[in-house]
Amino acid sequence: MHWIALRPTPDALPPTEPTLADVHTALAWWALRFTPLVARVEDALVLEVSGSERLFGGRSALLQQILEPNQPLAPVETAQGATSLIAIGRLWSGRDVAPEALSVHVLAAARPHLPTLARLGVRSWGQLRALPRGGLVRRFGAELVDALDRAWGQRPEVYPWLTLPDVFDAPLELAASVESAPALLFGARRLLAQLLVWLRARQRGVLALELLWDLDARRSNTRHVDAHHTGGQQGRLELRTAQATQDMAHLQRILGEQLARVTLPAPVLYLRLRSLQTQPLAGESHSLLPDDVRKGDSLHQTLERLAARLGAAQVQCVSPLADHRPECMQQWAPWQVHTLPKNAMKSGAVSAVSMRARDLKDHELHPQASVWPTWLLPTPLRLPVRDCCPQYQGPLTLLVGPQRLEAGWLDDAPVLRDYFIARSPQAGLVWVYRERQVGEAGLSPQDAPWYLHGLYA
16 A cells, blocks of 8 residues: 655645635546545545556656646645555655654644643654553543554555546636626636646546626626626626637637627626536547647637637638539538538638538439539629620630539429530630520520539639
8 A cells, every 4th residue: 555645835826826725626636647546634635546556657657747846736745655644644744754753743533632642741653552552542532543553554544535526617706806807717717727637637628618607796787788698697608619628728718709708797706617518538649750740729729719709600611501503502601619520620621512522422412523613603604605605705615514403493493504614715614504494485505595603723
């Protein structure tokens, strides 16, 4: 058995860091990464790590990770021992000495009896253990003897072991009332720091979370309530990401952009951060080549920041539709985190044809979709015809076609077209079509109108 005792250093906490209670919670969540046997004993944490040594490459490697000085939490004091009481005694005494030399005042079971023990001349654990057991039980009770037995490993040490909550939900009482929404980011950073520890301990990434705040009812202005307030005494902001992430800097930027557009009808006294959706975080293979290291924000992070700053309606994304007509195969809509495909997140580019072929490949709508142009005109351009030859910056030479299209019957907008790939003397390759009939009367091929529908880049 090998125990480690940890305790945050209160005087090492700068004013901008979480309170001591928050550090204890975050420290306990962080410690659960190394062993499931973590318990809270007064103002310290004890970890039993003997069962986890093999998983981390031995005791030395495990202790190096636990006791490394650059932890992302507040500075901590540490001590080790064969039992938890020895580790706690060394932690509180500040000395790495033998158990017999530890002072009785660092043994919790002996503290109620310190005046009597001082009159008996008992100042160390060794002197206390040398007294007759029967006399100790009659004079001080069985609890003190049990504590000595546990300290020397003669009785099992049983604690209420800490576990991680299934959902992150952390409140925060602000030191002073906040009247400006952007100023809430100061307290939200503290909650995001706790969220990061929770995510790392559970090896998950966050997809959606919400920030709640309680308003001061005594100073509430009920005449001014924006979309982020329900009319009661609470406000809410919801953040969603396209990919599961542990990047708190990115979440903080998005939160700052959204808070900048919020007006508080009353001062805020309390904050609360809660996770709405998380998922296991897949491991990432890192390349040894420095050229493969990605720099800057990814595509979905950039889109999320723009949507938070400009508004969701100002960031548009193309979505494929199941329709044979080229002009109806896609539509532009406000970008949402679920709109952009995952492979588009990585590549940074979206092609309407590639999205169509990927999302609707099972339908096999057009066997010749691979020869479609790169650019479609928003509205087909009617072309002049001279001597039965369509004109676009000169007479067009038909190269490939016709590709016949008949669709739109279900929504009362039928189209009957023959598509061709043609060459223009000035514009190069173009995509044109000829209307095969108009209405019920129909037209002869010589009288059918021609339209320019696409260009080849």
